[in-house]
Amino acid sequence: MPASKFGYTLSEPRVIDYEANNRQIAEYIFEHEPTFRLCIECGACAATCTAGQFMTFSLRELNVLLKRGENDIPRQRIKNCMFCGKCILVCPRGVNTRSVIFHAREAFRKTEGYERL
């Protein structure tokens, strides 16, 4: 019988379990776009992002989640990028942000059959 029938709900654990998580998407990006390592999470990319003004999309957030192997949110939201490339112009660390998103999509497609847009 579902727990909700008892008037309770079950909460999913919020903790990032580094041992349980799969970081293959991040590893794929590291391999194909090594500047991915240089991100210091300043958020300039997200601040300038046009997509982020209208949709839930922050490359800064996706970067950190991918590196921890928390792939569910990036898998959904990475579709929102329009590849305009403004983020590359503002990154202080020289991360090729557009390429990061491209390779993230490639990694999802190759490993999980993510549909190419």
Place this chain on the structure above:
Amino acid sequence: MGKVVVIGGGVSGLEAAGQLARMGYRVTVTEKEDKTGGNVKNWYHLFPDRRDSKEIIEYLNKLTDHPDIQILTGKEITEISSDNGKFNVKSSDGTILEADAVVVATGFELFDSRRKEEYGYGIYDNVITSADLERMFRSGEVRLVNGKVPERAGFIHCVGSRDEKVGNYYCSKLCCVTAVKQAIEIQEKIPSLKTFCFYMDMRMGGAYYEELYREAQEKYGITFIRGKVSEISVNINGRLVVKAEDTLAGRPLRMELDMVVLMVGTEMPEGNLKLAALSSLKCGENRFFKPADNHFGSNLSGRKGIFYAGCCVAPMNITESISHARAAVSEVVNYLKTK
């Protein structure tokens, strides 16, 4: 010319003594330990260029190898008193040194990690301090207590710094860049290792520090996680489990590590607080000696003829300690000439 007593035989004390002797003053250096060299002699490589600390020691030894410099080791100074412009520097063994001027260069000591019990230093075998890791580097091998090669290592920044719980509001300034340097070095010694740094802020405020940080990410693949570790425990497999908030992901994070390195901060040594109290020298809120003026008088104690050099006033790196010691010498010379 005059006689100067320098209290402390670390970088600042020896630098001040050497420069004073070169200018023609007779100098006595007192050192509480049985060897000079202070904290730097316990270190392996220095940031940011990873120079061997032995080069610093050699430089200081050469500088102080002078007929007008007398070095007394195993001598802890307890009080500085003065009478008509002459100083009496008292030691715990009862001896008194006379001087025309005194340079206090008593430095700092490392935070005792056992005071942060939640990190398990002294409880869990593979929780070590940055100083322990330097010793391992010097011995040539970085191994776990059981002799195995670690697969994952974590560095915890700000242990004993920026922490009201241990009574230290201040930033120790040297530990962030030391963590980056050590992460690179451990990664070089064990290329298969995965290394993580848990930080509150990355304070890379020095020449070539930020470049070193960038190199750690780019060349060595070191992962930086923003969040202070709240506690360390051991799981059934004997691995260390760290709990932190990954503040950039906005989620709690749990991770297993084989080795944890605590980046210990700097503190005013207990003995110096007594020296300050008995000698009418003021200490600041950070407990270090409080100079007469932050900008124009950082070497002045507020008592004429007593001067400060180096980390006894605030955390400083070696470059700054040497500069501060040289500045102290110029104040001493000025004082003795116009006395």
